[in-house]
Amino acid sequence: MENVLTCxxxxxxxxxxxxxxxxxxxxxxxxxxxxxxDVRSVYRWDGDVVVDDEVLLMIKTTPxxxxxxxxxxxxxxxxxxxxxxxxxxxxxxxxxxxxxxxxTGAH
Numbered sequence: 001m002e003n004v005l006t007c008x009x010x011x012x013x014x015x016x017x018x019x020x021x022x023x024x025x026x027x028x029x030x031x032x033x034x035x036x037x038d039v040r041s042v043y044r045w046d047g048d049v050v051v052d053d054e055v056l057l058m059i060k061t062t063p064x065x066x067x068x069x070x071x072x073x074x075x076x077x078x079x080x081x082x083x084x085x086x087x088x089x090x091x092x093x094x095x096x097x098x099x100x101x102x103x104t105g106a107h
Contacts, residue, residue, distance in 0.1 A: 003062060003063050003088070003089075003101075004060060004061070004062060004088075004089040004092065004097050004100045004101070005060070005061050005062065005063060005066060005086045005087065005088055005089065006058060006059070006060055006086070006087050006089055007030075007057075007058075007059040007060075007061060007066070007069070007084060007085065007086045007087070008056060008057065008058060008059070008083065008084075008085050008087075009056075009057045009059065009073060009077070009082055009083045009084050009085075010039065010041060010054040010055065010056055010057070010082075010083050011054060011055045011056075011057060011077070011078075012052070012054060012055075012078060012079070013055060014035065014037060014055050016055075016077075016078060017035045017055035017057055018035060019076070020033075020057065020073065020076050020077065021033035021035060021057060021059075023072065023076055024059060024061075024069060024072060024073070027068075027072060028065070028103065028104050028105045029061060029065050029068055029069040029072055029104065030059045030060060030061045030065070030069065030104065031060045031061065031099065031100040031101075031102075031103035031104050032059075032060045032100070032103070033057050033058065033059045033060070034057070034058040035055055035056070035057060036055065036056040036057075036058065037055050038053065039053070039054045039055060039056045040052070040053055040054075041053075041054050060100050061086075061100070061104055062100065062101055062104050064104075065104045065105075066086055070084055
């Protein structure tokens with residue numbers, strides 16, 4: 001079974017989210033990116049508690065692609081400190097996990 005990661009990042013709007021998602025998939029840094037609209041984030045920034053409406057990206061990739069994905073996300077993202085957290089996929093449909101690996105060029 002291939003190693004797969006699900007990464008999360010938030011974007012300020014749908015247009016930014018789609019632009020980043022397309023760039024990651026086009027570059028084979030992600031096999032798939034789901035855009036989840038209407039996410040409300042509450043967080044501390046510069047000493048204040050902030051509430052923002054955002055779009056959540058769920059990015060499927062492999063550990064081999066994570067360093068390049070991280071670099072590209074930071075380059076594309078409008079936030080000073082974009083969110084990027086990667087969680088290992090413990091299990092899944094083997095054919096899907098293989099598809100993620102094949103789609104990102106990881107073998």
